[in-house]
Amino acid sequence: MGASSSTKSNLTALIQRNLSKIVVAPSFAASLFFVYGFILWTAYMAFSDSRMMPSYGWTGLRQYERLWSMERWHVAIENLLIFGGLFITICLLLGCLLAVLLDQRIRAEGALRTIFLYPMALSFIVTGTVWKWILNPGLGLENMMHELGWASFKFDWLINSDMAIYTVVIAGVWQASGFVMAMFLAALRGVDQDIIRAAYMDGASLPRIYFGIIIPSIRPVFLSAIVVLAHLAVKSFDLVIALTGGGPGYASDLPATFMYTMAFQRNQLGIGAASAMMMLATVMAIIVPYLYSELRGGRKNG
Amino acid sequence: MADLQQYSHGAGWKNAVLRGLLYLVLILFALYYLFPLFVMVSTSLKSLTEIREGSLISLPRVITFDAWTYAWNDACVGVTCSGIKVYFWNSVKMAIPAVLISTFLGAINGYALTKFRFKGANVVFALLLFGCFIPFQVVLLPMSQVLGKLGLASSTPGLVMVHVVYGLCFTTLFFRNYYVSIPDELVKAATIDGAGFFTIFWRIILPISTPIIVVSVIWQFTQIWNDFLFGASFSSGDNAPMTVALNNIVNTTTGVKAYNVDMATALLTGLPTLLVYVLAGKYFVRGLTAGSVKG
Incomplete structure (x- = not known):
């Protein structure tokens, strides 16, 4: 009995182990093809002479040279730095502030949290649409201020080449800051109460408890939030399209909209592919060290 | 606190x-x-x-409510003026299959990767996970070629496929992290009783997966409904999803600018995800932290 049943169970176990592989195989194959294969494909296209149609003549770094010699690409990069920098900083400050304020035994905390976070459920296109309407120089905010009696109020950022990118910051912060608040609030709730109590007994004031103890102890959340926000910033596409369309002209272009324009509207597949590779490199530079440290440091909050 | x-x-x-x-x-x-x-x-x-x-x-x-009825029934997207109801249903027809397929695949992947671990399971998972982080611009050009070759260009099934493929890494991540915390003894006991891979999955694992299924469905629905990049790249005309139609209506340059119609359309676009958020906010936030911290 023992021998035959154990060979049988061995066999079953073997089949089950293989079943497990068979089940994962389609997803794995899809990932190899649609993620890794496509990245290699795009990487190759960036070295090719593709213009309107994909073509496979090797031109080396020619497309990258063309990309970096384009004024428009430099505008897109500069905008990404402005947008990314402000978007990340303001979201962090606002999110952190809101979390600390909400952490004071607030009545109706649930309702306030829901209000702060709901923009995150919306499509960036919806956000872009409504902010475009609010910020439009004719009937929007400017008109509202005039009606309220501030006759000299002028707000034309949406159609001002120098300022258009800042409207993207305004809308982006509105959408994502509540999410940062949620991350910080979850972390604040995890801070050890005994340490806080001890500090209080020593006569530390409230701001000192926050700046001296609580905020330093949730440092890892800052890192996570920065990575998430940076990732969002590099990928930002919809918001710019809906809000400014990259305009006026290409004044508020970001790399994502630049890539799309080159690939789908200007018949410059090679340049599009090269700019996509630059975006991938940027995201990897942010994500890979972060993931590495997360995985090495062990799973703490996952 | x-x-x-x-x-x-x-x-x-x-x-x-x-x-x-x-x-x-x-x-x-x-x-x-x-x-x-x-x-x-x-x-x-x-x-x-x-x-x-x-x-x-x-x-x-x-x-x-004129703006709402006009937006729903008569608004012009491009040259067709049959309202955004067409595009609303396009989005529904795209989101439902894509959400269900990607959630199911994620569940079975997560189960296989944790409860029937094979050699290299972690490597497979890490390789799958990478897909969450790429900027999708890097796959747009090859994808449009492949969709064309498959005869799925500008079609809803094509978009469903795209969303399944790039949603897989998130759903697998959700289910894998959930199943890691479920004791292996549960599966071992069932194995000793003679239950097989799929029996255990259907009878034991799925019934205790409700919370993570809700998280995954909500996350995927929000992502797919709100997507614009894939919709704009891989659809055209009457096949466009809601977000693309909204953008077309708002950014049309002909005729009188009907702000009330724009806003009604924007609200109609936002309502399904807002509703999900209000009804299941807790799960929405869980998905957001799990999906975004790691992706």
């Missing part, structure tokens, strides 16, 4: 003032976050003349 109320050294009246200030600041922030929603709703209920005469924050004098 930091609960610092009990830790304040100050006098009673000073505390009361601080509390008042705290609530004031919080309410001001709440107004800031609600302002765009208020503007959307109130603008969508006004007539165009009232919009031109009134101000952004004024309430509609006469409430009219």
Whole structure:
């Protein structure tokens, strides 16, 4: 009995182990093809002479040279730095502030949290649409201020080449800051109460408890939030399209909209592919060290 | 909770003032976050003349649903003027299969990768996970080629495939992390009783997976419904999803700018995900932290 049943169970176990592989195989194959294969494909296209149609003549770094010699690409990069920098900083400050304020035994905390976070459920296109309407120089905010009696109020950022990118910051912060608040609030709730109590007994004031103890102890959340926000910033596409369309002209272009324009509207597949590779490199530079440290440091909050 | 109320050294009246200030600041922030929603709703209920005469924050004098019915039935997207209902249903037809397929695949992947681990399971998972982080611009060009070759260009099934493929890494991540915390003994006991891979999955694992299924469905639905990049790249004309149609309506340059119709359309686009958020906020936040911290 023992021998035959154990060979049988061995066999079953073997089949089950293989079943497990068979089940994962389609997803794995899809990932190899649609993620890794496509990245290699795009990487190759960036070295090719593709213009309107994909073509496979090797031109080396020619497309990258063309990309970096384009004024428009430099505008897109500069905008990404402005947008990314402000978007990340303001979201962090606002999110952190809101979390600390909400952490004071607030009545109706649930309702306030829901209000702060709901923009995150919306499509960036919806956000872009409504902010475009609010910020439009004719009937929007400017008109509202005039009606309220501030006759000299002028707000034309949406159609001002120098300022258009800042409207993207305004809308982006509105959408994502509540999410940062949620991350910080979850972390604040995890801070050890005994340490806080001890500090209080020593006569530390409230701001000192926050700046001296609580905020330093949730440092890892800052890192996570920065990575998430940076990732969002590099990928930002919809918001710019809906809000400014990259305009006026290409004044508020970001790399994502630049890539799309080159690939789908200007018949410059090679340049599009090269700019996509630059975006991938940027995201990897942010994500890979972060993931590495997360995985090495062990799973703490996952 | 930091609960610092009990830790304040100050006098009673000073505390009361601080509390008042705290609530004031919080309410001001709440107004800031609600302002765009208020503007959307109130603008969508006004007539165009009232919009031109009134101000952004004024309430509609006469409430009219004309903009909503016009947006739903008659608004022009490109050259077709059959309202956004067509595109709304496009999005529904795209989102439902894509959400179900990607969630199911994620569940079975997560199960296989944790409860029937094979050599290299971690490597497979890490390789799958990478897909969450790529900027999708890097797959747009090859994808449009492949969709063309498959005969799926500008079609809803094509978009379903795209969303399944790039949603897989998130759903697998959700289910894998959930199943890691489920004791292996549960599976071992069932194996000894003679239950197989699929029996255990259907009978034991799936019934205890409800919370993570909800998280995955909500995350995927929000992502797919709100997607614009894939929709704009891989659909055209009458096949476009809702977000693409909204953008077309808003950015059309011909005719009179109907702000009330724009806002009604924007609200219709946002309603399904908002509804999900209000009804299942807890799960939405869980998905957001799990999906975004790691992706």
